[in-house]
Structure formats: structure tokens, C-alpha cells
Amino acid sequence: MYDRIKGFRDFYPGEMGARRATIDTIEDAARRYGFREIGTPALERAELWTDKSGDDIVEELYSFEDQGGRHVTLTPELTPTVARMVVAKQQALSKPIKWFSTRPFWRYEQVQQGRQREFYQTNVDIFGSAEPEADAEILAWAADALTSLGLTDEHFEFRVSHRDILGGVFESLEADVDVDDAIRAVDKSDKLSTAEYHDLLIGAGLSADQAVEVDDLISSGDLEAVESFADTERVTAAIENLQNVLDAAADFGAREHCTISLETARGLDYYTGVVFECFDSTGEVSRSIFGGGRYDDLIESFGGQPTPAVGVAPGHATLALLCQRAGVWPEEAVSTDYYVLQIGDTRSEAARICRELRERGHVVETDVAGRSFGSQLNYADSINAETVVIVGEQDLANDEVTIKDMDSGDQTQVPVDEFPGELERPTFDEFA
Amino acid sequence: MYDRIKGFRDFYPGEMGARRATIDTIEDAARRYGFREIGTPALERAELWTDKSGDDIVEELYSFEDQGGRHVTLTPELTPTVARMVVAKQQALSKPIKWFSTRPFWRYEQVQQGRQREFYQTNVDIFGSAEPEADAEILAWAADALTSLGLTDEHFEFRVSHRDILGGVFESLEADVDVDDAIRAVDKSDKLSTAEYHDLLIGAGLSADQAVEVDDLISSGDLEAVESFADTERVTAAIENLQNVLDAAADFGAREHCTISLETARGLDYYTGVVFECFDSTGEVSRSIFGGGRYDDLIESFGGQPTPAVGVAPGHATLALLCQRAGVWPEEAVSTDYYVLQIGDTRSEAARICRELRERGHVVETDVAGRSFGSQLNYADSINAETVVIVGEQDLANDEVTIKDMDSGDQTQVPVDEFPGELERPTFDEFA
Incomplete structure (x- = not known):
């Protein structure tokens, strides 16, 4: 290490x-x-400082000789x-x-x-x-x-x-x-x-x-x-x-x-x-x-x-x-607009939803690690996902996906061809 | 040099x-x-490379000993x-x-x-x-x-x-x-x-x-x-x-x-x-x-x-x-939304206009070098200013400023209290 x-x-x-x-x-x-x-540049000839600056700064230089024999400094x-x-x-x-x-x-x-x-x-x-x-x-x-x-x-x-x-x-x-x-x-x-x-x-x-x-x-x-x-x-x-x-x-x-x-x-x-x-x-x-x-x-x-x-x-x-x-330092946390959760063999539909949401400029993650439902949901929580789009085999058989609001935990089913549809930033509220 | x-x-x-x-x-x-x-960090211990990497990369390292005797490398x-x-x-x-x-x-x-x-x-x-x-x-x-x-x-x-x-x-x-x-x-x-x-x-x-x-x-x-x-x-x-x-x-x-x-x-x-x-x-x-x-x-x-x-x-x-x-490399030129040109003792009014335009997020320059009308206009041209707002003593006496479109060269006078007024991005066209 x-x-x-x-x-x-x-x-x-x-x-x-x-x-x-x-x-x-x-x-x-x-x-x-x-x-x-x-x-x-990160490197300059050391003379830019050694010629003119006070000793204080010269003593603190990260300076060295490069392979070409130049006396250089960070x-x-x-x-x-x-x-x-x-x-x-x-x-x-x-x-x-x-x-x-x-x-x-x-x-x-x-x-x-x-x-x-x-x-x-x-x-x-x-x-x-x-x-x-x-x-x-x-x-x-x-x-x-x-x-x-x-x-x-x-x-x-x-x-x-x-x-x-x-x-x-x-x-x-x-x-x-x-x-x-x-x-x-x-x-x-x-x-x-x-x-x-x-x-x-x-x-x-x-x-x-x-x-x-x-x-x-x-x-x-x-x-x-x-x-x-x-x-x-x-x-x-x-x-x-x-x-x-x-x-x-x-x-x-x-x-x-x-x-x-x-x-x-x-x-x-x-x-x-x-x-x-x-x-x-x-x-x-x-x-x-x-x-x-x-x-x-x-x-x-x-x-x-x-x-x-x-x-x-x-x-x-x-x-x-x-x-x-x-008290004005920005919050030190990542934020995510959508997590697209896959259950079963739904990658192709999940990928389409990801692409369409990303084309609208949103931050979108999906499973790239073959995870279970539970661990995908935990991950979505860890990246502060606002909305989770659940793309399940059973839902898809009915041409639906599930939209889950991560704040409230509320969720609803939506026709798959309406998501994201024409909406700029579709969330649970639009479909509730 | x-x-x-x-x-x-x-x-x-x-x-x-x-x-x-x-x-x-x-x-x-x-x-x-x-x-x-x-x-x-820009610097790491050199061992991160010398322990494992091929000779090619090790020969190319900018490495040196720091003041604390650490063997470090860019x-x-x-x-x-x-x-x-x-x-x-x-x-x-x-x-x-x-x-x-x-x-x-x-x-x-x-x-x-x-x-x-x-x-x-x-x-x-x-x-x-x-x-x-x-x-x-x-x-x-x-x-x-x-x-x-x-x-x-x-x-x-x-x-x-x-x-x-x-x-x-x-x-x-x-x-x-x-x-x-x-x-x-x-x-x-x-x-x-x-x-x-x-x-x-x-x-x-x-x-x-x-x-x-x-x-x-x-x-x-x-x-x-x-x-x-x-x-x-x-x-x-x-x-x-x-x-x-x-x-x-x-x-x-x-x-x-x-x-x-x-x-x-x-x-x-x-x-x-x-x-x-x-x-x-x-x-x-x-x-x-x-x-x-x-x-x-x-x-x-x-x-x-x-x-x-x-x-x-x-x-x-x-x-x-x-x-x-x-053929898709972005144009290598600076761009500027407004240059606010001062003639005579009009700094205070010019500064107000600059502040209001900057509050709307625009890129705005004004004279900080005591320049003449001509050299201010040349400078505005050199920074590709889209609109020049001319704040002259005579215009101000009539409560007016001049708005000049730098592309066409067209200009028009505008009541000073209407500029920028409520407009998000006022240009010559709005006042022509």
C-alpha cells in the first residue's frame, strides 16, 4: 500500500x-x-525565481535538474x-x-x-x-x-x-x-x-x-x-x-x-x-x-x-x-437525477431510457455490475438518486416501467413508451 | 527575457x-x-512507478528527491x-x-x-x-x-x-x-x-x-x-x-x-x-x-x-x-457580449450599466485604462464585442446612451433609464 x-x-x-x-x-x-x-505550465526554469525572489520563496521551491540538464522548478x-x-x-x-x-x-x-x-x-x-x-x-x-x-x-x-x-x-x-x-x-x-x-x-x-x-x-x-x-x-x-x-x-x-x-x-x-x-x-x-x-x-x-x-x-x-x-460552503455530496434499475434481462430497454434521459442532459446511472434489486437500490440511495426508474421483466411484459421517488418512497407504473416520452425531466409527480 | x-x-x-x-x-x-x-496530486512517490512499470515509463519520469528526502515524481x-x-x-x-x-x-x-x-x-x-x-x-x-x-x-x-x-x-x-x-x-x-x-x-x-x-x-x-x-x-x-x-x-x-x-x-x-x-x-x-x-x-x-x-x-x-x-475544433477567438464605452466623465453611469448587465450573466468590459473613443472602439473590436454601449457626456445630458451593433455598425439612442431596464439581453435590434 x-x-x-x-x-x-x-x-x-x-x-x-x-x-x-x-x-x-x-x-x-x-x-x-x-x-x-x-x-x-507546471514547470518553469528555476531562474524565474532564483534571479529575483527573496530567499523565503527560493528555499521552498520544488526545484531539480531535468534529464536535459535544465534547472527547473514546480x-x-x-x-x-x-x-x-x-x-x-x-x-x-x-x-x-x-x-x-x-x-x-x-x-x-x-x-x-x-x-x-x-x-x-x-x-x-x-x-x-x-x-x-x-x-x-x-x-x-x-x-x-x-x-x-x-x-x-x-x-x-x-x-x-x-x-x-x-x-x-x-x-x-x-x-x-x-x-x-x-x-x-x-x-x-x-x-x-x-x-x-x-x-x-x-x-x-x-x-x-x-x-x-x-x-x-x-x-x-x-x-x-x-x-x-x-x-x-x-x-x-x-x-x-x-x-x-x-x-x-x-x-x-x-x-x-x-x-x-x-x-x-x-x-x-x-x-x-x-x-x-x-x-x-x-x-x-x-x-x-x-x-x-x-x-x-x-x-x-x-x-x-x-x-x-x-x-x-x-x-x-x-x-x-x-x-x-x-456556513456557505456547498454541500459535499454527489447528486444524481436518475438511476435506471434493471431486474432480469431488461438491459436493452434500460439502456434506451438512459440514452434518452442523458440526451436531455441529466445525470443517469444504470447497473453495470450485475447487481440484485436490493443492492441496486442501495447504490441508487448512496449516489442520492432523485428518481429510480425500475425496468423489470414482468412490468415490461405489460409494457410498463415503475417510477420511484426516492425522497418519499412513492412509486407508480407508467407505460414504457411514455417514459421519458416528450417530457424534459419526468419525475414521479408527473405520473402520480 | x-x-x-x-x-x-x-x-x-x-x-x-x-x-x-x-x-x-x-x-x-x-x-x-x-x-x-x-x-x-501532481507529485507521488516514485515507487508507484519504479516498483512495477516498464523501463520505458521509468526513464521518462520527472523524478527527484524533495527537501524531506522523499524520492518523488511528477x-x-x-x-x-x-x-x-x-x-x-x-x-x-x-x-x-x-x-x-x-x-x-x-x-x-x-x-x-x-x-x-x-x-x-x-x-x-x-x-x-x-x-x-x-x-x-x-x-x-x-x-x-x-x-x-x-x-x-x-x-x-x-x-x-x-x-x-x-x-x-x-x-x-x-x-x-x-x-x-x-x-x-x-x-x-x-x-x-x-x-x-x-x-x-x-x-x-x-x-x-x-x-x-x-x-x-x-x-x-x-x-x-x-x-x-x-x-x-x-x-x-x-x-x-x-x-x-x-x-x-x-x-x-x-x-x-x-x-x-x-x-x-x-x-x-x-x-x-x-x-x-x-x-x-x-x-x-x-x-x-x-x-x-x-x-x-x-x-x-x-x-x-x-x-x-x-x-x-x-x-x-x-x-x-x-x-x-x-473541421469541428471550436473557433479560437474570445467573445464578449458588451463593451461599455466611456466618453468624458461618465464612469459612474457606465459602471452601473456594467453591473446590471453582469448581474444577468453577460460578459461585459468597460474602460479601465483611460483610453480615447477611438482606442476604446478598437479594443471592443479586438475582443469581438457584440454590442457597444456608448456612454457619452453629451448623450447623458439628454438622459440617453447609444447602442451600437458591432456587426452591422448600426447604432441608435436609447433612454438611459431603459438600459438595460427589464431586458434580459438588450441589443440594437430591440431599440432600432
């Missing part, structure tokens, strides 16, 4: 059905906004791949480019609830627009996707900021500040005590007074106060951009899901502008579900024309936890 | 749309038969994974177990037309029935899937045989025959000259006369002649089973797509009973598109209860070639 690998999951039909319904819902939302599906995220694809066909693609895809990614991480080594994301990106409407459309899609799943603003919120606000505030201080370290401290602050947080800020070059002052300023979320504190063009422009994005989000119907949260830094990734994280507001402790933002420099750094970009990537494991806590 | 890896493909939206339509069609057919979707096929999943929940799963999934697999092979190193398959399997109806249901699904794509028996045929027929014939010869080598020779025979083919049979232990006799016998496809030639229980039982499967396939509507072809051996894999291959009959040279068959011993060899099994796995690259040659 073989085991699956730790951090890799098998999805059996019930759970897979719930996942598929969820994926379909959020992909349908993406299609309605005109995002177009793309297909991307992709830990989609963004470098889509950047490569944009660069490869930059001239031919009409802009803005709006793409989505749902697929697995792989990172060698500590396995915990909501975090596996193989994990699924739906990536949604816009390339070729620096306008606030593009950021707002990403926010609007994300809100639409979540509300289409049955979630409301009781369950989630988007905490929105702009990378240049924090950077600009630290830059404006009269001190020798390591801005990246300081941003990293803010990014971690909700997991730290105040003292630990301030110590990290001091370690990044702030004075003790500055640490307290900046902490107060950032947690206030007061944009006017931040603007006058920093008093630099960079911060003023960032705040203006953030407000423009939120204004556009208001027109697009997503503003009500957004709160300004200057702590939101999205690590030190490739983000350059507005950044946001979706938080679970159902639990006592709120938790980041997924995030996104603007990354205007990535395409150029991949050798392409300067191309602004903004995107988001909900992960399906954390999304499932959120939906489950909110 | 980074390159993708040889044998790995990027799918841009037009081609991806055609692939998605194809996948949806054949998955819908699987759902109608009551096959249930499962989700499976899965080159699905069957060992589903066997592992059946064994893991054998008691809990009601039988027959009917599963499907579509996903990529990986083999380090020579890249050629229709064969990449990353390739997609839809696997469809039934576990827990040894009855001919199970084999026939697999054939019926495959036929239904292909005809749902628009293919007919002018384009494809299933060549059906039984593993024990060839094996039994060779076993029955009065000679010291290496049966596996002999079957392998038959399997390759359509790529060989008659002389080469006979040499391989002689190499496997047949006399020159026997090689000629067996060649004639096998290519005749005459089951009665084969039965009396071998005159063994094994061959008689195999022929009876094959005929039972074809009889069930007749009831299930798939018989017309099947021809008996005793050359069909499906290599030396894990097959134990009926085997079949789908051939392209459109080209001058017919070519195997995909294959399947019965593999009753695999689950037990994975440590499970003896569990008969039968399955098939169409590959999407060869299926696309078949559909393209037959």
Missing part, C-alpha cells in the same frame, strides 16, 4: 464537487468582467509565468490584457490548516493600465467573486493601502532608516506585542520616540495626518492614488468592502502601488485570506516594455475555510 | 477557450453517465494514483466507483506534433465491476464524448480486442514462444514491413510458417477461426467476453463505432481483458488517438482487495488534432 506525500491532498467526489462549484462560481465572475482564461506562484507570457507576445496582445486561471502551485512549507504543499489559486490580472480603474476592477471582481459564493461584508473585508505611503513615511524621517526592514516590521506588527514591534522599528533605525509616533500615525489610518506628517510628493501622490482607486471602487460597487489600513504592506514582493489583503471577519481573530496589488515594474524586469499591472490570487484552501465558517 | 521549457506550452486566451469548450463537452458527457470528478499517468485512492478508502466507497478528472501529466519524451512533455488527459474509470456492461459503458462514454464534439464514425473508430486472445494464441503454439515479445511484435506491426514483423515473431520463438499463419489469422479478425485455431479455454473465454462487451455496447449505443481488431494489444501495460484504441480515420494513415481497457489486477497489486477495473483516457493534444482535421 502506498501513501500520498505529506502536504498533497486527494479530493474524493463529495469534497471535489464542492470545490468545483466554488471554482466555477469565481471563474464565472471573472468571465463576466471579460477576464480570459489562459493555460500555463511553479510556486503564477506571476512570473504570466509576466513571461506577456513579454513573449507583447506586440500581438491588445491591451489591457485581462487574464485568469485556476491551477495548483507548489511550495515546500510547513503543513498546517489551510496550508498544504500543493495548493490551488485563481489568479486574476490586468496588464497595460496604470489607471485607478484597473485596481478598482480587481477589487470589484474579488468582491463579486466572494459575494457570489454567498459571503457578505459580515464575513470579509479588504484592507487597502499603497506601498509608497509606508515607504514614504519612513523615508521622510530624520534618521538613517532601513526602509525595507521598517516595512517588514509593520507587516508583522499584528503578530507582535507593541514592545516587540517598536523594537523592530528601532532596529530599523527609528528613535524610540519616532517608533511610537509612527505606530500611532499608521494605526490611525488618518490619511490627512499622514500626508502632513511626511510632507513629501511621494506620499501625497500615493494618497491621491489610493483615494482615486477607492472612488473608482465606489462606482464599481466594491467600496463598501474596503477599509483603509496602512499596516497592509504585502511583504516586500514586487508590489509598487495599491496593495490589499482580504481578511476573514467571522472569527475572533481576523486572518488574511489572500491579497493582491499593483506591480508595475515586473514586466520590464522580465525584459518587456514597461507595462503596468495589477492582480489578485484567492487561494482555495483558505477560501474554503472562510466559506465553511460562514 | 525568459523562455518556457521545451515540451511545455503556454495557452493564450483564444486557444485556451477552444480547449476549455472541448474539456467541458467531454466532462459533461462523463457527468451524464454518473462519473464523479476527483482531484489528484505523475506520468493517473492510474496508479486512482488505484492508491481506491485502496485508501476501499471500505467507505460504494461500488461501482465511477471517477473522472482532467489534468496535466508529465513525461520526458521526444517532443513532436501532438506529443508534448506536459500533456492533458481526461481519465474515466470504473472500479468494482467485472461485468461486460462496465467495459461497454466506458466505450459508450468515449463514443458519446467524441460525438458530442461533432465527430462522427467517418472520423474515428474504436478497435477492440481482448488481451487473452493474442496471449492465448501464442501460448497454444507448439513452440517455445516468448509471449510478451510476440505480443509486442503484433503491437508494433502496423509500423513495420511484413518481413520485419515476421522476423520479430520468429525472434519471439515462432517458426517461419507459424509467423505467416498467425499473421493471417490475426489480421483476418475472424473470431471463430481464432477460437478453433487456439482451441484453449483461455481463448474461448476471451472471445466470449469480447462478444458480451460488444453486445452490451450495442445496447448502450456504441457498437457502431467499434470494430474487432486483434492487433490491438495496448503494449504490455497492466491490461488484463478487453482493450481498445481509438483511431483517427480521417487521415490517409490512421493513427491511434487514445486507448483504454480492463485492468483487474492493479488494485490488488497496490495492496487492496481484488477489485476489477476498466478505464480510458483521451489525451487532449491528439484529440485537438483529430477535431481540427475533422
Whole structure:
């Protein structure tokens, strides 16, 4: 007997059905906004990450040398791949480019609830627009996707900021500040005590007074106060951009899901502008579900024309936890419209009924295992069949079949040439 | 600039749309038969293949040691994974177990037309029935899937045989025959000259006369002649089973797509009973598109209860070639229901129209890049928008928007509060 690998999951039909319904819902939302599906490879040259990414991600790569001596890796995220694809066909693609895809990614991480080594994301990106409407459309899609799943603003919120606000505030201080370290401290602050947080800020070059002052300023979320504190063009422009994005989000119907949260830094990734994280507001402790933002420099750094970009990537494991806590996760059960039960040598008539019902698009099973009446009925029950069509030798001698409603247990006999006849979805009720 | 890896493909939206339509069609057919979707890992322990598979597949594995020292591999096929999943929940799963999934697999092979190193398959399997109806249901699904794509028996045929027929014939010869080598020779025979083919049979232990006799016998496809030639229980039982499967396939509507072809051996894999291959009959040279068959011993060899099994796995690259040659491949173009064009400061009204149209399920784009009238119209054309809704400042001052049919170029003005109003899918025609 073989085991699956730790951090890799098998999805059996019930759970897979719930996942598929969820994926379909959020992909349908993406299609309605005109995002177009793309297909991307599982393997890429490892340089796409080792050249540019932080050590964290490089240490977690499933990378190896292939038979052709290439240093390759299982992709830990989609963004470098889509950047490569944009660069490869930059001239031919009409802009803005709006793409989505749902697929697995792989990172060698500590396995915990909501975090596996193989994990699924739906990536949604816009390339070729620096306008606030593009950021707002990403926010609007994300809100639409979540509300289409049955979630409301009781369950989630988007905490929105702009990378240049924090950077600009630290830059404006009269001190020798390591801005990246300081941003990293803010990014971690909700997991730290105040003292630990301030110590990290001091370690990044702030004075003790500055640490307290900046902490107060950032947690206030007061944009006017931040603007006058920093008093630099960079911060003023960032705040203006953030407000423009939120204004556009208001027109697009997503503003009500957004709160300004200057702590939101999205690590030190490739983000350059507005950044946001979706938080679970159902639990006592709120938790980041997924995030996104603007990354205007990535395409150029991949050798392409300067191309602004903004995107988001909900992960399906954390999304499932959120939906489950909110009570909107789809039922994990298979469903079946008809089971056509054979008694005796009635295969040819049963097969005709199956074919006609399937032509109407219904989910139809029949016996393929030579089972008895009882075990066929048990099986029909196990697959949650709504209607059982009993095709028995004796009934057929009278040109009849029996229609059984599995919910009530009621059944009735019907002329065989009237089933399914002209009916689109014949059930017990039509014949009772 | 980074390159993708040889044998790995990027799918841009037009081609991806055609692939998605194809996948949806054949998955819908699987759902109608009551096959249930499962989700499976990309990585497995390499032993799942190195313990049992032939050298061919082991040499092509993308295998490596992970950070935890596990010898893992990118899965080159699905069957060992589903066997592992059946064994893991054998008691809990009601039988027959009917599963499907579509996903990529990986083999380090020579890249050629229709064969990449990353390739997609839809696997469809039934576990827990040894009855001919199970084999026939697999054939019926495959036929239904292909005809749902628009293919007919002018384009494809299933060549059906039984593993024990060839094996039994060779076993029955009065000679010291290496049966596996002999079957392998038959399997390759359509790529060989008659002389080469006979040499391989002689190499496997047949006399020159026997090689000629067996060649004639096998290519005749005459089951009665084969039965009396071998005159063994094994061959008689195999022929009876094959005929039972074809009889069930007749009831299930798939018989017309099947021809008996005793050359069909499906290599030396894990097959134990009926085997079949789908051939392209459109080209001058017919070519195997995909294959399947019965593999009753695999689950037990994975440590499970003896569990008969039968399955098939169409590959999407060869299926696309078949559909393209037959002229039924979906158009590789994106489609868009509405483009909502903004002139001047009309975002809020344009956004309302977008939201209302999207709520009705339509694909709707609007400007997110601050474009001019002309470049918005060009973009609308590039995404094949059917209707353009022009929301201009001047029109809005008169409480109107302009509806433009992109096919004809015709346009008309409409009261803004009537668009979309109560209409499910308002176009130019409703207002002309």
C-alpha cells in the first residue's frame, strides 16, 4: 500500500464537487468582467525565481535538474509565468490584457490548516493600465467573486493601502532608516506585542520616540495626518492614488468592502502601488485570506516594455475555510437525477431510457455490475438518486416501467413508451 | 527575457477557450453517465512507478528527491494514483466507483506534433465491476464524448480486442514462444514491413510458417477461426467476453463505432481483458488517438482487495488534432457580449450599466485604462464585442446612451433609464 506525500491532498467526489462549484462560481465572475482564461505550465526554469525572489520563496521551491540538464522548478506562484507570457507576445496582445486561471502551485512549507504543499489559486490580472480603474476592477471582481459564493461584508473585508505611503513615511524621517526592514516590521506588527514591534522599528533605525509616533500615525489610518506628517510628493501622490482607486471602487460597487489600513504592506514582493489583503471577519481573530496589488515594474524586469499591472490570487484552501465558517460552503455530496434499475434481462430497454434521459442532459446511472434489486437500490440511495426508474421483466411484459421517488418512497407504473416520452425531466409527480 | 521549457506550452486566451469548450463537452458527457470528478496530486512517490512499470515509463519520469528526502515524481499517468485512492478508502466507497478528472501529466519524451512533455488527459474509470456492461459503458462514454464534439464514425473508430486472445494464441503454439515479445511484435506491426514483423515473431520463438499463419489469422479478425485455431479455454473465454462487451455496447449505443481488431494489444501495460484504441480515420494513415481497457489486477497489486477495473483516457493534444482535421475544433477567438464605452466623465453611469448587465450573466468590459473613443472602439473590436454601449457626456445630458451593433455598425439612442431596464439581453435590434 502506498501513501500520498505529506502536504498533497486527494479530493474524493463529495469534497471535489464542492470545490468545483466554488471554482466555477469565481471563474464565472471573472468571465463576466471579460477576464480570459489562459493555460500555463507546471514547470518553469528555476531562474524565474532564483534571479529575483527573496530567499523565503527560493528555499521552498520544488526545484531539480531535468534529464536535459535544465534547472527547473514546480511553479510556486503564477506571476512570473504570466509576466513571461506577456513579454513573449507583447506586440500581438491588445491591451489591457485581462487574464485568469485556476491551477495548483507548489511550495515546500510547513503543513498546517489551510496550508498544504500543493495548493490551488485563481489568479486574476490586468496588464497595460496604470489607471485607478484597473485596481478598482480587481477589487470589484474579488468582491463579486466572494459575494457570489454567498459571503457578505459580515464575513470579509479588504484592507487597502499603497506601498509608497509606508515607504514614504519612513523615508521622510530624520534618521538613517532601513526602509525595507521598517516595512517588514509593520507587516508583522499584528503578530507582535507593541514592545516587540517598536523594537523592530528601532532596529530599523527609528528613535524610540519616532517608533511610537509612527505606530500611532499608521494605526490611525488618518490619511490627512499622514500626508502632513511626511510632507513629501511621494506620499501625497500615493494618497491621491489610493483615494482615486477607492472612488473608482465606489462606482464599481466594491467600496463598501474596503477599509483603509496602512499596516497592509504585502511583504516586500514586487508590489509598487495599491496593495490589499482580504481578511476573514467571522472569527475572533481576523486572518488574511489572500491579497493582491499593483506591480508595475515586473514586466520590464522580465525584459518587456514597461507595462503596468495589477492582480489578485484567492487561494482555495483558505477560501474554503472562510466559506465553511460562514456556513456557505456547498454541500459535499454527489447528486444524481436518475438511476435506471434493471431486474432480469431488461438491459436493452434500460439502456434506451438512459440514452434518452442523458440526451436531455441529466445525470443517469444504470447497473453495470450485475447487481440484485436490493443492492441496486442501495447504490441508487448512496449516489442520492432523485428518481429510480425500475425496468423489470414482468412490468415490461405489460409494457410498463415503475417510477420511484426516492425522497418519499412513492412509486407508480407508467407505460414504457411514455417514459421519458416528450417530457424534459419526468419525475414521479408527473405520473402520480 | 525568459523562455518556457521545451515540451511545455503556454495557452493564450483564444486557444485556451477552444480547449476549455472541448474539456467541458467531454466532462459533461462523463457527468451524464454518473462519473464523479476527483482531484489528484501532481507529485507521488516514485515507487508507484519504479516498483512495477516498464523501463520505458521509468526513464521518462520527472523524478527527484524533495527537501524531506522523499524520492518523488511528477505523475506520468493517473492510474496508479486512482488505484492508491481506491485502496485508501476501499471500505467507505460504494461500488461501482465511477471517477473522472482532467489534468496535466508529465513525461520526458521526444517532443513532436501532438506529443508534448506536459500533456492533458481526461481519465474515466470504473472500479468494482467485472461485468461486460462496465467495459461497454466506458466505450459508450468515449463514443458519446467524441460525438458530442461533432465527430462522427467517418472520423474515428474504436478497435477492440481482448488481451487473452493474442496471449492465448501464442501460448497454444507448439513452440517455445516468448509471449510478451510476440505480443509486442503484433503491437508494433502496423509500423513495420511484413518481413520485419515476421522476423520479430520468429525472434519471439515462432517458426517461419507459424509467423505467416498467425499473421493471417490475426489480421483476418475472424473470431471463430481464432477460437478453433487456439482451441484453449483461455481463448474461448476471451472471445466470449469480447462478444458480451460488444453486445452490451450495442445496447448502450456504441457498437457502431467499434470494430474487432486483434492487433490491438495496448503494449504490455497492466491490461488484463478487453482493450481498445481509438483511431483517427480521417487521415490517409490512421493513427491511434487514445486507448483504454480492463485492468483487474492493479488494485490488488497496490495492496487492496481484488477489485476489477476498466478505464480510458483521451489525451487532449491528439484529440485537438483529430477535431481540427475533422473541421469541428471550436473557433479560437474570445467573445464578449458588451463593451461599455466611456466618453468624458461618465464612469459612474457606465459602471452601473456594467453591473446590471453582469448581474444577468453577460460578459461585459468597460474602460479601465483611460483610453480615447477611438482606442476604446478598437479594443471592443479586438475582443469581438457584440454590442457597444456608448456612454457619452453629451448623450447623458439628454438622459440617453447609444447602442451600437458591432456587426452591422448600426447604432441608435436609447433612454438611459431603459438600459438595460427589464431586458434580459438588450441589443440594437430591440431599440432600432
